[in-house]
Amino acid sequence: MMQDSYDPVNDLLVFCRNDNNFYTKHYYPCMAKLSDLRDMKKTLKKSHVLPMLKSGIEQYCDKYDIDKDVFDKGIVSRILETLMKEEMPQIRNGEYRCR
Numbered sequence: 001m002m003q004d005s006y007d008p009v010n011d012l013l014v015f016c017r018n019d020n021n022f023y024t025k026h027y028y029p030c031m032a033k034l035s036d037l038r039d040m041k042k043t044l045k046k047s048h049v050l051p052m053l054k055s056g057i058e059q060y061c062d063k064y065d066i067d068k069d070v071f072d073k074g075i076v077s078r079i080l081e082t083l084m085k086e087e088m089p090q091i092r093n094g095e096y097r098c099r
Contacts, residue, residue: 009078016056035096
């Protein structure tokens with residue numbers, strides 16, 4: 001028997017990457033900015049990603065009627081860590097390069 005378990009980290013990242021409106025307006029521009037910063041040899045910081053994530057959490061919680069308290073500092077930290085681990089190979093390979 002399969003057991004359903006809610007993983008807010010994975011669920012939010014799936015939403016951010018698959019909700020066409022959010023991806024186009026927030027996620028892709030954020031990843032493109034990270035790519036540009038990396039190309040300029042700048043240090044990538046959490047503060048470059050946090051506004052996009054906060055917006056994603058807001059929209060995700062509104063869309064699926066989820067209590068925003070689920071996304072405490074520990075969960076947000078795990079989301080940031082997972083996001084960077086998963087996206088850095090694409091950023092290094094020029095996946096989000098706009099110029």
